[in-house]
Amino acid sequence: MSENWSIYADWNPWHGCTKISPGCRYCYVYRQDEMYGSDTSSSLCRKTAAFNLPLKRKRDKTWKIESGKLVFTCFTSDFLLRDADPWRAECWKMMKIRKDLLFYFFTKRIDRFMECAPEDWGDGYDNVLVGCTVENQQMADYRLPIFKSLPIKHKSIIVAPMIEAVDLSAYLDETIEEVAVSGESGVYARPCHYEWILAIREQCVAHNIPFRFHQTGAYFFKEGKMYRIPRRFQLSQAHKANIDYRIDEYMVPSKIKFEWKDDDYI
16 A cells, blocks of 8 residues: 555554445455465454554664654554454554554444544544545445544545445535545456546535545546556556646645644654
8 A cells, every 4th residue: 555655654453354335345355365365254354463563663673664654554454343342442552652653544434433432532643544435425425424523633535446426515624634536446346437536526626625536446437438447557547647636746635744744743
């Protein structure tokens, strides 16, 4: 996920997830586990060797994850997965200790957030960005009202995999720091339409919300023609569309960039 950019790091404290909604049908975690021949079911959540990575140090005693990084967290599972309830408290503690990092996790289980939040959460940790994932209008209309009501300082909406046109207008205001949109990858991917992407961009521009077209997906419709896009080009082709709004060269929304450079994080 980090794409080798210097401001990014990855942390997957556990691996494996259960499918809960239409967007999960062709989950990339299941697909990758099958590709690499995993002996353990993808639906079985288990801690990884990287569980305590934020607190690990190099031989010279410096942090393995250097200060100032944007840390993609739990991208091979869901941070709010019920199976991970026994381990999550330790992760919150690590996030609190590493105030010099910005932790970013996505979830399809935003309705579990308050029962999973730490006791000292208050109105949110300064260094935690939460992305609520939606894939169609039904999930947007269910999850986003919950998301909007939660005490979270940094909020992002992730429309991925986008499997139909979605109207986010009712949920966009100054509390949303980014909207990111992606098509679906994989052999069995459902197609994504460029006009769906442009419609969400228009909604974001109208509300002055940073917008990022993250990836095309495997099957992409544009101007009535379907394109089969190999996995290695799905990010670059989205970037070449040049339709991001208020996003810098590292794919960081302008408001997040400002917060990330604040003395609290460096």
